[in-house]
Amino acid sequence: MTRALWFSVKVAVLVAIAWYLAEKQPGQVSLVWQGYRVDTSVGILLLAAGLVAVLVAILYRSWGGIKRTPGDIGRKLKANREKRGYRALTQGMVAVAAGEAVEAQRWARKADELLDAPPLTMLLSAQAAQLDGDDQAAKRYFTAMLERDETRFLGLRGLITQALRDGDEPAALEYARSAHTLKPNTPWVLETLFDLSEQAGDLEGAERAARDAAHGKLLPATEATRKHAVVLLERAYKSQRASDPAQTLKLVKQAHKAAPDLVPASVLLAELLVGSGRQGAAARMLEKAWAAAPHPALIAAYGPARPGKAGIEWLNQVGKLVAAAAKHPESLLALAEAALDAKLWGEARRHLGEAGEAGVTDRVCRLMARLEEAEHGDLDKAREWLMRAGEALPDPAWVCDSCGALAREWQPRCGACDAYDGLAWHTPPRVPLEAPVAGVVTQVSAEPAVLPAEPVEVLTNGEDAAPPAAGEAGPAPETAPAEPIPAPPVEEASKPEEARRATT
Numbered sequence: 212m213t214r215a216l217w218f219s220v221k222v223a224v225l226v227a228i229a230w231y232l233a234e235k236q237p238g239q240v241s242l243v244w245q246g247y248r249v250d251t252s253v254g255i256l257l258l259a260a261g262l263v264a265v266l267v268a269i270l271y272r273s274w275g276g277i278k279r280t281p282g283d284i285g286r287k288l289k290a291n292r293e294k295r296g297y298r299a300l301t302q303g304m305v306a307v308a309a310g311e312a313v314e315a316q317r318w319a320r321k322a323d324e325l326l327d328a329p330p331l332t333m334l335l336s337a338q339a340a341q342l343d344g345d346d347q348a349a350k351r352y353f354t355a356m357l358e359r360d361e362t363r364f365l366g367l368r369g370l371i372t373q374a375l376r377d378g379d380e381p382a383a384l385e386y387a388r389s390a391h392t393l394k395p396n397t398p399w400v401l402e403t404l405f406d407l408s409e410q411a412g413d414l415e416g417a418e419r420a421a422r423d424a425a426h427g428k429l430l431p432a433t434e435a436t437r438k439h440a441v442v443l444l445e446r447a448y449k450s451q452r453a454s455d456p457a458q459t460l461k462l463v464k465q466a467h468k469a470a471p472d473l474v475p476a477s478v479l480l481a482e483l484l485v486g487s488g489r490q491g492a493a494a495r496m497l498e499k500a501w502a503a504a505p506h507p508a509l510i511a512a513y514g515p516a517r518p519g520k521a522g523i524e525w526l527n528q529v530g531k532l533v534a535a536a537a538k539h540p541e542s543l544l545a546l547a548e549a550a551l552d553a554k555l556w557g558e559a560r561r562h563l564g565e566a567g568e569a570g571v572t573d574r575v576c577r578l579m580a581r582l583e584e585a586e587h588g589d590l591d592k593a594r595e596w597l598m599r600a601g602e603a604l605p606d607p608a609w610v611c612d613s614c615g616a617l618a619r620e621w622q623p624r625c626g627a628c629d630a631y632d633g634l635a636w637h638t639p640p641r642v643p644l645e646a647p648v649a650g651v652v653t654q655v656s657a658e659p660a661v662l663p664a665e666p667v668e669v670l671t672n673g674e675d676a677a678p679p680a681a682g683e684a685g686p687a688p689e690t691a692p693a694e695p696i697p698a699p700p701v702e703e704a705s706k707p708e709e710a711r712r713a714t715t
């Protein structure tokens with residue numbers, strides 16, 4: 212509009228100048244050209260020249276416009292096509308999110324036709340194929356994505372998922388290794404690489420992945436350190452099987468240092484130290500390990516680290532072992548058991564009473580039964596406690612945090628659900644006895660819950676975990692007057708004086 216107005220003004224000025232020259236400044240001009248002669252005034256000549264210039268300008272502009280038209284139309288068409296393509300892509304992604312396989316595939320085809328953006332359309336096509344259950348097509352798309360630099364990582368991710376879905380772990384591991392080479396600092400790649408390497412028995416590869424994750428702070432610090440420790444322990448077991456004691460010791464030391472609360476590492480380290488004649492070092496290490504994670508297996512390992520100790524001497528040693536966590540239920544039960552072996556009935560009763568305050572468990576009941584029988588020869592009371600044991604709270608056990616299965620021994624993977632480092636030592640939920648998981652046992656079912664015909668003999672012969680009080684044969688001859696122990700909450704009954712009396 213402004214341009215048109217400006218143009219009109221210019222023409223009007225030109226006409227005005229021509230009129231002025233023609234009317235006010237008369238003068239004649241003659242032109243002779245190719246045998247023609249033109250006589251006119253100066254004004255008219257200028258007007259004609261101006262008009263010719265305007266005409267030429269108009270023609271020139273029109274020609275430029277005509278020349279550009281096909282390009283403009285092409286660009287408009289292309290923009291329109293892209294717009295429709297991206298709309299199809301969006302609709303396809305929405306369909307994938309909604310789980311509509313047919314819709315997703317329809318939009319994927321449309322986006323592929325309309326767009327020149329293979330990374331995006333390939334990914335959508337692959338996802339749509341996966342959704343439709345067409346694994347072969349999905350694999351084809353993901354494999355095609357490996358050809359281009361910008362889509363290679365996406366393709367590898369898709370292929371890893373696809374291989375895991377097909378149960379082809381070796382292929383998944385190869386893809387994970389390639390993905391790790393492309394992007395070494397991607398947390399999910401490191402986690403996948405760790406899991407698959409460990410499963411495939413490539414423990415060194417798994418350890419590298421765990422170490423990279425820890426050093427790069429790519430996983431939460433505690434998680435990365437724990438994984439590193441567990442895989443180091445696995446490597447130690449492997450070296451032990453290969454009869455390489457030096458390497459086993461080196462690896463288990465690293466594992467214990469990384470995770471002092473990893474009980475099986477502490478136990479293996481204690482065995483190796485004792486085996487090489489370093490009982491003192493083993494004992495000191497176990498005392499620290501108890502502070503990190505009190506566990507009955509540590510007491511079993513402590514015996515050989517403090518050889519030749521029995522009775523009160525052994526009780527004192529156990530006192531030293533548990534000193535850093537003296538009020539922990541495991542510590543109280545360890546002390547009670549050692550006191551029973553030392554025939555310090557009052558002391559045993561006191562520790563059992565304190566342990567019972569935290570919860571009357573199966574083990575508390577069985578130790579109480581043993582105490583009643585040993586101290587007073589009261590078989591009825593002992594039987595009563597054994598009856599209670601069946602209904603008491605379960606004792607801590609190795610429980611899988613992923614599936615809840617119980618395991619008798621710690622192992623790197625849960626025997627029921629294969630979760631890595633899933634087993635933790637804590638109180639299990641009550642599990643119905645008739646439904647044990649294959650390869651896994653419930654602690655409660657390991658011993659009869661109902662009193663057998665001759666319970667006391669079974670108990671006194673088989674319950675001792677701590678070294679027996681050698682040299683102090685026979686049941687306690689002199690007993691303090693029997694104190695009534697009410698069945699529910701375990702009470703602190705005996706006094707320390709009685710305990711001393713019982714052994715002197």
Ligand SMILES: [Zn+2]
Pocket residue numbers: 611612613614615616625626627628629630633
């Ligand atoms: Zn499990």
